[in-house]
Amino acid sequence: MDNNQDRQGKSLELPKPENLMRLALSDSGFVFDPVSGNSFSVNGSGMAILRRLQQGTDLTRIVASLCEEFEVDALAAERDVIEFANLLRNTFR
Amino acid sequence: MNQRTPWSKPILTPHRPGGMNKFGALRPQLHQSELDGVAIMPLLEQYGSPLFIVSEKRLRENARHLRRAFSTRWPKVRHGWSYKTNYLGAICNVLHQEGSWAEVVSELEYRKARALGVPGSRIIFNGPWKPAAALEQALLEGAALHLDHLDELFAVEQIARRLGKQVPVGLRLNFDTGHTEPWSRFGFNLESGAAMDAARHIGASQWLQLTGLHSHIGTFVLDVRAYAQQARIMAEFMETVERETGCRIEYLDIGGGFASHNALQGLYLPPDQVVPSFEQYAEAIVAALTDATRGRAALGKPLPVLVLETGRAIVDDAEVLVTRVVGGKRLPDGRRAAILDAGVNLLFTAYWYNHDVRPLQPSEGLAEETVLYGPLCMNIDTVRASVMLPPLNLGDALLISPVGAYNNTQWMQFIQSRPAVVMVMQDGSIEPVRLAETLQTLTDPERVPEALRAPFPNPSPSR
Ligand SMILES: Cc1ncc(COP(=O)(O)O)c(C=O)c1O
Numbered sequence: 064m065d066n067n068q069d070r071q072g073k074s075l076e077l078p079k080p081e082n083l084m085r086l087a088l089s090d091s092g093f094v095f096d097p098v099s100g101n102s103f104s105v106n107g108s109g110m111a112i113l114r115r116l117q118q119g120t121d122l123t124r125i126v127a128s129l130c131e132e133f134e135v136d137a138l139a140a141e142r143d144v145i146e147f148a149n150l151l152r153n154t155f156r
Numbered sequence: 157m158n159q160r161t162p163w164s165k166p167i168l169t170p171h172r173p174g175g176m177n178k179f180g181a182l183r184p185q186l187h188q189s190e191l192d193g194v195a196i197m198p199l200l201e202q203y204g205s206p207l208f209i210v211s212e213k214r215l216r217e218n219a220r221h222l223r224r225a226f227s228t229r230w231p232k233v234r235h236g237w238s239y240k241t242n243y244l245g246a247i248c249n250v251l252h253q254e255g256s257w258a259e260v261v262s263e264l265e266y267r268k269a270r271a272l273g274v275p276g277s278r279i280i281f282n283g284p285w286k287p288a289a290a291l292e293q294a295l296l297e298g299a300a301l302h303l304d305h306l307d308e309l310f311a312v313e314q315i316a317r318r319l320g321k322q323v324p325v326g327l328r329l330n331f332d333t334g335h336t337e338p339w340s341r342f343g344f345n346l347e348s349g350a351a352m353d354a355a356r357h358i359g360a361s362q363w364l365q366l367t368g369l370h371s372h373i374g375t376f377v378l379d380v381r382a383y384a385q386q387a388r389i390m391a392e393f394m395e396t397v398e399r400e401t402g403c404r405i406e407y408l409d410i411g412g413g414f415a416s417h418n419a420l421q422g423l424y425l426p427p428d429q430v431v432p433s434f435e436q437y438a439e440a441i442v443a444a445l446t447d448a449t450r451g452r453a454a455l456g457k458p459l460p461v462l463v464l465e466t467g468r469a470i471v472d473d474a475e476v477l478v479t480r481v482v483g484g485k486r487l488p489d490g491r492r493a494a495i496l497d498a499g500v501n502l503l504f505t506a507y508w509y510n511h512d513v514r515p516l517q518p519s520e521g522l523a524e525e526t527v528l529y530g531p532l533c534m535n536i537d538t539v540r541a542s543v544m545l546p547p548l549n550l551g552d553a554l555l556i557s558p559v560g561a562y563n564n565t566q567w568m569q570f571i572q573s574r575p576a577v578v579m580v581m582q583d584g585s586i587e588p589v590r591l592a593e594t595l596q597t598l599t600d601p602e603r604v605p606e607a608l609r610a611p612f613p614n615p616s617p618s619r
Contacts, residue, residue, distance in 0.1 A: 092522070094168070102171045106522045106547070109166035135163035146486045147166040153490060154168065 075145060078152040080119040086155065088113065096155060103154075108133060112147050122148075164521040164547040165484075167492075186514045188555050192580045196478055196516055199578060200553055204592055206479040206498035208564065208577040212250055214474040215560075216582070219254040222466055225434035229442040232461040236280040238412050239265040241467030242475075242564050245272055246579055246589035251470070252278075259412075259465045263290035266299075280409065280465070282328065282370065284342060291315055295323050302326040302370045302409070304343055309354055309364075316363035326368030326409065327354055331389055335382035336374045343371060346393060352400070359401025366403040369394060372411025372465065376420060380432050380440035386410055387441045391448035394460065409463035410441065416472030418558050419510040434469070468561035475560030477503060478516070481552045482531065492526045494548050499530010499537040502574065503559060504566040506539050513539075516553040519546035528554075532571045564590075573597060 087095040092110055094103040105113060111132060115125045122144060129140045189196055192211050200207055219235070226233040236259030237251040243265060248258065249272055258269035261283030269279050276297020284304045286294070291308070292315050294301050303309045303325055316323045328343030329351050344351035358364040373386050387410060394405040414437055417427040441462070449459055479498035487493050500506050513528065523544040530537035539556070548554075567574055573593035578586050 104167075104169045104171065104522055106164060106167045107161065108164055109168055112166050129163075132161060133163040134160045139163070143165050147168070150168060150486055150490055153488075 075122050075148065076152065077122065077148055078116055078155065080117055082155045083113065083117045083151065086113070086117070088117075098155075108143070109147060112144055113151065116148065116151065162520075164519075165549065167522050167524045167547060169522055169524050187516065187518045188514050189516050191476060192584070194580050194584060194586065196555065197553065199586060200478050200480070200516075203576045203578055203588065205553065206477060206496075206502060206575045208475060208477050208502075208559070208575065208590075210244075210247060210475045210560065210577065210579040210589065212579055212581050215247065215250050215471065216254055218470045218474060219251055219256060222434050222464065222470060223255070225438040226442070226462065226464065229438050230445065230462050231459060234407070234461055234463045236409070236463060236465045237470075238465050238467030239269065240565055241412075241561050242471045243268055244564050244577060244589055246587070247471060247560075247564075248272055248274075263287050266290055266294065270297075280370075280463070282372075282465075288315070292319075295319065300324075300326055300368060300407075300409075302328045302343075302368070303354070304328050306354065309357065313361055313363050322363055322365055324365045324367040325358065326370050326407075327351060327358075327366060329369055329371040329390065329393065331371070331386075333373055333382045333385040333389070335379045335385060336377055339372065339374060346389065351393065352397070355397040355401055355403070359397075359403055366397065366401065367405065368407045368409060368463075369397075369405060370409035370411065370463075373413055375413045375468065376415045377413040378415050378430055378432065380436050383410065383437060384440040384444040387444040388448045391445055391460075395448075395451075398457075404457075405460055407461040407463050408445075409465065412465040412467045412469075414466050414469035416468040416558060416561060418468075418472055418505070418561075419512070421508055421510055471560035473558035473560065475564075476555050476557040477559045477563070478553055478555050481548050481550055481554065484548060484550070487527065491542075492524050492548075493529055494526055494545075495529050495531065496539060496554065497531050497572075498556070498575075499532045499539060499572075501530065501532055501537075501568045501570050501572055502563060503530075503539060503556065504563055504568075505559065505561065510540060510543075511556045511559065513543050513545065513554055513556050515546060515548075516555055521547035534571075569593065569598060 085097055092105050094105050111129060125144055126137050126140045129135060130137050191209055192213050222235060235256040237248060237256040238259045240261055252274060257278040257280055258274045259280040259282060260266045260269055266279060266281060276294060276299045279299040281294045281299045282302045288311060291312055295315055312325060329346050330338055330340045330343045331346035332338045344354045355366055358366045369390050371390060373382055390408050394408060397403055398405060415431045417431055419427050423430060452459060477498055479496045481494045482497050483495035485493050523546050526543055526545045527541060528539040528543060530539055576588055576592040577590040579589045581587055
């Protein structure tokens with residue numbers, strides 16, 4: 064995992080925090096986008112990632128903190144964050 | 157370390173007005189881990205994935221249900237098991253044990269029925285091509301032969317002349333019920349008079365005797381009025397040919413086509429709401445038949461046997477396909493896609509059904525719109541274009557149903573080989589009823605010419 068850290072930090076284009084800041088999130092997993100007027104449901108892991116991205120956390124630290132909070136290994140978490148970040152980037156432009 | 161939360165893949169599901177479709181988003185998350193009380197996961201581990209599983213119990217129940225629905229309404233009923241719907245030997249023999257004859261449409265199917273031990277006298281022989289040798293065998297063995305066209309009629313007459321005996325034959329008819337697309341390519345057309353021409357020829361022949369009428373009006377026919385009309389038209393034709401040619405019709409065979417509990421693509425309502433029950437089909441058919449044969453009793457003529465060739469409605473929901481998730485991705489449009497180890501190579505019916513898909517294990521996560529792809533390197537290989545499913549992890553197993561009709565006969569050995577089929581027996585034991593194919597299944601019938609034995613005959617290290 065260690066020798067991956069360098070690559071992780073650089074290779075991924077994370078969603079822009081300002082695009083995510085505008086979202087209203089509720090603890091029950093409800094997401095509202097005031098720009099498009101669309102609403103969404105997000106599950107627990109999705110919410111955890113979304114909150115960290117809103118705070119501008121980088122990938123390495125997101126993965127590390129997910130591993131602390133969830134029963135997931137770093138590789139699996141990284142894979143899922145990469146995919147989810149892409150979805151967020153394309154959903155909230 | 158403090159208590160960690162179980163991980164499931166992150167999901168973001170848009171709320172759409174009205175949900176995904178009428179049912180998808182609202183449907184409770186279903187899972188199914190057992191079939192007839194038998195746990196599925198150990199079977200998957202033993203026989204490999206993907207795996208077809210047949211329920212002997214359901215198959216028998218369906219056969220009995222069909223028989224009960226009709227024989228409580230009409231005195232003489234016969235069912236011919238449509239081999240092409242699923243001709244796995246074990247399935248055929250369950251149905252034969254339930255009293256069904258074999259309904260075959262080719263020499264191969266005829267021979268398969270005979271090899272299973274079905275006597276020729278319990279075979280209904282349909283189809284547009286019956287080679288001369290097969291026709292002769294069927295005539296000698298007393299099969300119910302349904303003539304499809306004039307060439308066949310003349311061929312059968314010649315064989316009978318050569319054998320020096322008069323043989324009973326049936327005529328396949330086609331006509332417009334007003335409720336279904338006419339299948340005019342099979343059999344003799346009624347409206348044009350071709351059917352009557354054939355009946356007259358048979359009536360005048362010393363070698364042929366017309367004893368039955370057959371027609372098959374289509375498949376997945378949801379409108380019971382189509383069958384009522386079919387029964388009426390056939391009964392009226394029976395009266396006409398008997399009167400005009402002096403023959404005696406012993407049976408009316410109305411073919412197959414009853415819908416199964418599967419979701420036809422393009423239909424808005426779920427199968428439970430649109431698929432008629434066997435009782436509803438029976439009610440419509442027998443009412444029309446009773447009405448059209450009212451005069452017979454007075455003339456002392458017996459009522460014809462009503463023959464059914466119901467295929468999909470008997471076997472479809474008696475079989476499931478279990479498959480594993482072998483990969484996942486996020487499509488550019490945001491939808492989730494899962495790659496399965498079973499695709500349209502095994503599930504031919506995915507082209508026209510939206511099969512029910514549910515995980516083997518319960519899942520807590522939020523359902524999300526998902527595309528299910530098969531393992532083929534082909535664009536057409538989509539098992540479901542859109543289905544709401546909970547989070548899927550690599551290796552998760554999904555149960556696809558109903559898959560009993562037309563898949564084990566139309567599956568392809570293409571890119572992948574075909575997997576095992578097992579049957580859950582009535583007593584809960586498991587029997588393999590078709591082994592998984594291997595590389596050898598593919599290569600055994602092949603012959604590589606001597607000159608082509610070596611793929612690289614002159615090894616050149618630089619290339
Ligand atoms: C002559 C004949 N009989 C029976 C069947 C069985 O039809 P189904 O599976 O729709 O009941 C078919 C299917 O096409 C058929 O062609």
